[in-house]
Amino acid sequence: MRNNLFAEIAVALGCVFVSGCVTSDLVSPPDGVLAQRANLAAAHAISQYDATGPGAAYAISKDGVILASGGVGLADLEWGAKITDETVFRLGSISKTITAIAVLQLVEKGMIDLDKKIKTYAPDLPDEMGAVSMRQLMSHRSGLAEHVWNPDLLPFIWQPVSTQQMIDLQKDEPVEFAPGEQYNYVNFNYVVVAHIIERVTGKSYVEFINEFFAAQEMPNSHYDWHDAIIPGRAEFYDQRDGVILNSQEVDLTHVSAAGALMSSAMDMAHWVTALAGNELISAAALDEAWSPAALPDGTPTDYGLGFNVTEFAGETLVWHTGLTPGSQGAFDFAPEQGLFVVVLSNGFYLPNAGKLVDEMMRIMLTGEPTEGATSK
Numbered sequence: 001m002r003n004n005l006f007a008e009i010a011v012a013l014g015c016v017f018v019s020g021c022v023t024s025d026l027v028s029p030p031d032g033v034l035a036q037r038a039n040l041a042a043a044h045a046i047s048q049y050d051a052t053g054p055g056a057a058y059a060i061s062k063d064g065v066i067l068a069s070g071g072v073g074l075a076d077l078e079w080g081a082k083i084t085d086e087t088v089f090r091l092g093s094i095s096k097t098i099t100a101i102a103v104l105q106l107v108e109k110g111m112i113d114l115d116k117k118i119k120t121y122a123p124d125l126p127d128e129m130g131a132v133s134m135r136q137l138m139s140h141r142s143g144l145a146e147h148v149w150n151p152d153l154l155p156f157i158w159q160p161v162s163t164q165q166m167i168d169l170q171k172d173e174p175v176e177f178a179p180g181e182q183y184n185y186v187n188f189n190y191v192v193v194a195h196i197i198e199r200v201t202g203k204s205y206v207e208f209i210n211e212f213f214a215a216q217e218m219p220n221s222h223y224d225w226h227d228a229i230i231p232g233r234a235e236f237y238d239q240r241d242g243v244i245l246n247s248q249e250v251d252l253t254h255v256s257a258a259g260a261l262m263s264s265a266m267d268m269a270h271w272v273t274a275l276a277g278n279e280l281i282s283a284a285a286l287d288e289a290w291s292p293a294a295l296p297d298g299t300p301t302d303y304g305l306g307f308n309v310t311e312f313a314g315e316t317l318v319w320h321t322g323l324t325p326g327s328q329g330a331f332d333f334a335p336e337q338g339l340f341v342v343v344l345s346n347g348f349y350l351p352n353a354g355k356l357v358d359e360m361m362r363i364m365l366t367g368e369p370t371e372g373a374t375s376k
Contacts, residue, residue, distance in 0.1 A: 038067035054347035064273035092322025100306020139293035190258035220264035236326025247326025
């Protein structure tokens with residue numbers, strides 16, 4: 001019955017495709033069950049958004065082949081620019097996954113040892129901060145405190161700041177537990193990761209990560225400089241008392257590698273394909289990234305090196321979500337099936353992207369979205 005419902009939605013949305021408010025490349029049903037599921041998943045995504053307001057881009061792929069991709073809604077309400085699968089969105093914390101893979105490339109080049117104390121690479125770090133390892137930072141087991149809750153951060157969120165400034169801000173904050181003892185998701189971990197990248201490469205994190213994007217042929221992926229001209233970048237929106245408003249313009253350099261990257265749905269699909277094909281790092285390194293870190297008693301966490309790792313609909317799922325002012329996004333990847341789903345949105349107040357990609361992934365795996373069943 002639910003399949004029929006989504007088929008009806010897909011047919012009904014045909015008139016929307018013609019109107020131009022929705023752009024979509026769908027696989028025709030004769031291509032088989034997987035193509036039908038991709039059509040249903042895409043239709044489900046499209047049905048969540050108003051084509052005349054902020055919306056989202058999506059992509060669904062199988063073993064690197066795009067099954068469905070497109071956009072619904074407007075990238076810029078003032079100019080009426082439409083969202084496509086090439087529109088550039090803020091990634092928020094999805095940035096951590098990209099940073100982690102870039103770090104693992106440095107590990108494979110012998111430039112970083114995941115288990116050495118980071119003071120090895122940055123001798124001027126405060127002793128407690130320098131006593132953690134890159135592995136502990138990347139798996140959120142460092143014990144370092146979260147800087148976004150530090151009241152002294154407020155003056156820094158409106159203008160570009162360096163990783164050194166953020167470290168200076170946190171240098172006197174006590175650690176919350178001994179390194180490796182617990183799991184606690186902390187954005188500051190990846191600010192420190194960016195600082196170590198800068199020390200070992202001699203480049204700013206911005207330069208380093210933009211070179212990474214260029215090497216991976218990701219033309220719509222960038223560091224989110226607040227004042228840079230970035231072709232195809234969406235505007236970002238919030239809502240107050242039912243009125244859609246431009247989101248507050250903050251400078252995301254204060255979150256650095258933890259949340260200051262941008263990309264498109266198609267670039268993300270390309271990136272995951274290259275990653276799963278061991279084009280970016282070795283199979284052994286990828287296995288480390290996608291293996292949940294363990295606590296001292298052997299209890300596994302749900303986080304590897306930059307990726308959440310959980311069981312979902314009978315499959316191992318690697319995933320991440322991201323939130324920034326005016327935007328949200330999420331992706332799911334089922335490695336054993338080679339299935340990837342990503343949704344990137346320019347409305348903070350719009351439907352939860354993490355829940356939506358889970359519903360789309362469940363359709364891809366089972367044919368049924370099963371309301372309420374989520375890995376997030």
